[in-house]
Amino acid sequence: MAEPRFVDVNTRLLPDEPQPTLSMNPKKFMLYLFIASIIMIFAAFTSGYIVRRAEGNWLMFDLPAMFNISSIIIVLSSVTMQWAVYAASKNQIGTLKLAMSITFLLGLVFCVTQFLGWAEMVEIGVYLTGNPSGSFVYVISLVHALHLIGGLVYITIVFIKTFQLKIHSQNMNTIEMCAVYWHFLDVLWLYLFTFLTLYR
DSSP, rough: OOOOOOOOOOSSSSOOOOOOOOOHHHHHHHHHHHHHHHHHHHHHHHHHHHHHTTTTTOOOOOOHHHHHHHHHHHHHHHHHHHEEEEETTTTOHHHHHHHHHHHHHHHHHHHHHHHHHHHHHHTTTTTTTTSHHHHHHHHHHHHHHHHHHHHHHHHHHHHHHHHHHHTTTOOHHHHHHHHHHHHHHHHHHHHHHHHHTOOO
């Protein structure tokens, strides 16, 4: 009579369990690549600014007072943008619409203050095609403003989807991407403003 055999359950072969894989939404990945390209552009601008300044023939002037107001406005717009994200996560659609509307209006006001800042520079005799110190300020602030206009287009898309009830706690991808881009523009402006203030 054959002796019974005991199997140690600890040595039993188990089927391979699927390993978790790192993945990212392709749209978010493209957004991060776009942000990286913007960082490279402004890194080139600021590096060129430093090099050209060291060569001499550099006009010293104060940045427009309107740029201070621009900085306050864009920080406030980041606050309202984050408010919108929070509202979406709680399915507070009315609050979401209000927060996105305020963010959009603040973005428009930021662009207006940039234009008024350029007007201030013209009044003191600093022009786009004059001394390179003024040219850099115009170009850097203008390119940033153009990217911010792109952000306003993105906010408009989010706003439309909000009215279509396509943004809510179960579908946060679009508004989260919009917020990432907007916050990036906020941080980028604060960096540029600080840089231009310190390296006049």
